[in-house]
Structure formats: structure tokens, C-alpha cells
Amino acid sequence: MHIEENFSLKRYNTFGIEAKAALFASVESIDELKEVLNKFPEATPFILGGGSNMLLTQDLNKLVIHINLKGISIASETEDKVCIQAAAGENWHEFVLWTIAHNYGGLQNMSLIPGNVGTTPIQNIGAYGAEIKNSMVSCEALEIATGNIVVFTNEACKFGYRESIFKNEVKDQYIILNVTFELTKTNHKINTSYGAIEEELARQNISNPNLREVSDAVIAIRQSKLPDPKVLGNSGSFYKNPIIPRIQYEEALKKNPNIPHYNVSETEVKVPAGWLIEQSGFKGKRFGEAGVHDKQALVLVNYGGATGAEMVDLSKHIQETVFQNFGIHIEAEVNII
Numbered sequence: 073m074h075i076e077e078n079f080s081l082k083r084y085n086t087f088g089i090e091a092k093a094a095l096f097a098s099v100e101s102i103d104e105l106k107e108v109l110n111k112f113p114e115a116t117p118f119i120l121g122g123g124s125n126m127l128l129t130q131d132l133n134k135l136v137i138h139i140n141l142k143g144i145s146i147a148s149e150t151e152d153k154v155c156i157q158a159a160a161g162e163n164w165h166e167f168v169l170w171t172i173a174h175n176y177g178g179l180q181n182m183s184l185i186p187g188n189v190g191t192t193p194i195q196n197i198g199a200y201g202a203e204i205k206n207s208m209v210s211c212e213a214l215e216i217a218t219g220n221i222v223v224f225t226n227e228a229c230k231f232g233y234r235e236s237i238f239k240n241e242v243k244d245q246y247i248i249l250n251v252t253f254e255l256t257k258t259n260h261k262i263n264t265s266y267g268a269i270e271e272e273l274a275r276q277n278i279s280n281p282n283l284r285e286v287s288d289a290v291i292a293i294r295q296s297k298l299p300d301p302k303v304l305g306n307s308g309s310f311y312k313n314p315i316i317p318r319i320q321y322e323e324a325l326k327k328n329p330n331i332p333h334y335n336v337s338e339t340e341v342k343v344p345a346g347w348l349i350e351q352s353g354f355k356g357k358r359f360g361e362a363g364v365h366d367k368q369a370l371v372l373v374n375y376g377g378a379t380g381a382e383m384v385d386l387s388k389h390i391q392e393t394v395f396q397n398f399g400i401h402i403e404a405e406v407n408i409i
Contacts, residue, residue, distance in 0.1 A: 073097060073104045075111075084138065085123035086186060088305030089380045093118070093136035100140050100161075102249060106219055108137055117216070118409075119247050121160065124186035124307050125195060126407045129380030139190055139247065144170060147252055152259065155209055157252045160190025164197075171253075172283045177260030178207040178253065180287040181269075184294045186301065186308055190248040193224075194238040195405075196231045200290055201266035205231035207253045213246035222246065234312050234405055262286060268293050297368040305374030306365065310387060311345040311402045324398050331398070345394075345402045346370040352393045362386045384408060 079096035082088060095112070099105045109117070115135040141159040144167065148155045154176055158167050164187050168179045181202035191197075192204045193211050210225050230237040238246065260283060264270050272289040273281050281289070299306055321341045325331055328351075333341040349355065349369035356366035361378035363386075365371040372383060387404060394402050 073099060073107065075108070079136070081120075081123075081128060081132070081136070084120060085126060085128055086301035086305065086307050087127055087374050087378075087380075087383065088301070088376070089128045089374065089378070089383070091128040091380065092131045094131075094133045095135040096138070097135070098138040098140050100142070102141070102214070102221075105137065105139070105141075105214065105247065105249075108135070109216060109219065116244065121191040122163065122187035124188075124301070125191060125405070126409055127307065127380055127383055128409050129384055130409070132409070137247075139188070141190070141249060143250075149257070152257055153254055154257055155252050155254050157250050158189045159250045160188060160248050162189045163187075164189055164192060168287070171255060172287050175283065176255035176257060177262075177283050178202075178255040180283045181263060181266070181290055183287040183290045184298075189251050193229055193231075193248060193251060194236055195234055196229075196236050198234075199294075200269060201263045203231070205229070207255060209252045209254045211251040212249045214249055215246055217245065221249065233315060264289075297365075298371060299365055299367075299373060304365075305376070305378075306371050307406050309345075309370040310372045310404060310406050311349070311370055311390075312405045313342050313345045314348075314400055314402050315340050315342050316400060320399070324400060328398060343400060348394045348398055348400060348402060349390055352390070352397050354390055354393070359386050359389075364390070380408075 075095055075097045077095060079093045081093055082090045097108045099108060112135050117135045117137045118132055120136055120138045139160045141161040143159040145157050146154060147157045165184050167189055168183050171179050181200040185197055185199055193208060196204050208226050210223050213222055213224060215222055269289050272293055278285050315336055318339055318341055321333055332347055333343050336342050346369045354364045355369040357364050361375045362382045363373050363375060365373050391402055
């Protein structure tokens, strides 16, 4: 382990924003992590995973710790189910593919989501009708103040839509070390009803898909809409889909009769933020080096030279315009730092 000064974070964030860390260390074991924390006991470290869900707007005048813990193992299993523990530094998509290769079901709808395993409970990531909370059993996390390792059960994580205890009550107090998932070995639940999965499977003439075929369909859909961050800087969906009171949706519907929605409960509906942004005229628009992707309006992109501040300005302009047009506030899913 080596601690570096004035370290460039450009290749450690998928937006490709140039920003520097005053101090930087990449740790590959829990012992190394504890060593770094003990070396800087007064520091409030910035914990860096895959860098896929953040927008850097400034240099970080602090200690940045890159969590590079690796390892996948079976924690327990029965005839029908298996609990898999994955270290925080494992690439999420590669881990999903690993589960599918072993015929373990539960994560296939979340294929190709960028980032690492350790950040998935923080955001309660999800896609195509699946969320982390549906399959996560627990996670182990190191308490920064004490060095103690604490187990958070699924219930203790207080999951919500793109929310968890790690974004609220205990924010910046813990570093997630590993996550354990309960997956199926038999009688897999195949969910193809969300988004365009059924259309993609029909296009491939698949009527009774297996885990891999569902995953392949999700990958094909995402690749058709989302740019590769190695080619065009982005962090996937920039905004959450707003969940609003049904009465508010009905009011908006009077002025805009084509607004799509998904029922969340008897009193709430979810409105696709991408549709609101596209209808507001932003899809494919470029503002200097910042812009909105031409295939998916939810995705803000860095064409190469945008600063974090320019990306934030664009995001706020979109929020204000959508609110003016529809009376609906869209909230950033990406962490703005």
C-alpha cells in the first residue's frame, strides 16, 4: 500500500472529471484499510468505490481511500438457495455474470449497472423491476471511529427507493467491506414484465428465458441506450424517477394527457424522469462540453472537457425546466461532491 499526494482522480470517476485528492490510498485488505485509518486518525476520509455514482465539482482536500477488496465465496447453502458473499471492491456487473454462470438467480435484471459491490447497498441500486433490497441478506461494514466491524441486516439498512441508512443516519460513519446475497438455485423467479425486456426477448424469439437470456436482454437494452463511460463520460441515470402523490399526477395529467406512470401504491405513482426531460427538449442537446445523451435523456454526458461545475449547471437547468413544464421536481440520483 502506498499513499500518494496530489493524486488525479480522473480515471477513478466515470464522468472523467479532472479533480485531485490531497492524499490517496488504494487498499486491498481490511488490514490495509485499518492501517490507513490509524495513520490519519483525525481525518474524515472520502471512500471511493467504482466512481460510477458521483460527480466531482472540486479537488478533494482530504484523504481518499479507494476500496479494492476482492473475493467471492459461498457463505451457506441449501438445496434451493445459496448465500454468496462478495467483497466491496468486486465489479458489480462481473459479479452478476459470475452468479449467472453458476446458475444462481436473483440479480440478472441488474446486469450492466456500473460500479462495485460495496456501493450497491448505499444506493439500493435497481433496474428492470429488481432492487438490492430484494436479495441482500446483510453487509459487513467497518466503523471508522472505532475500527469495529458491524453487521447490517437487510432490515437495518432501512432501504427505500435509491435510499438506505448509509445515505442518511450513518452517512460517512461506515465503510462497507462485503455484501451477502441470498440467491435461488432452483425455481428461479423470472421477471420480464418491466421495461423492454419482453420486446427484446421476442425479437430474439425467446419465449421461456433462462437467467442468462434475461441478463443478455437487459445488457442489449442498456447498451442500446447508455453510452460506455470509457468512451463518453457519464454515470448512468443522473436522476431518480420521481414518486409523486396520485393527486399531483392527476393534476399534471390535465395539462399533459400523455404523461406515463407506474403505480407505486394507492396514493403514489412513479413518473419516468427520462420522459419528462425528453419532453422538455433536452434529449441529445449539447451545452459546450456537457450534454444530454441522444438515446437516453436520463443520462448526462461529458464530451471530454466539461468541469463538474458545468455538469451541475446543466443538471439544475434541466430540473428547473422540467418543474416549469410539469410542476414535478426531479432529484439527482448521482452524488454531487
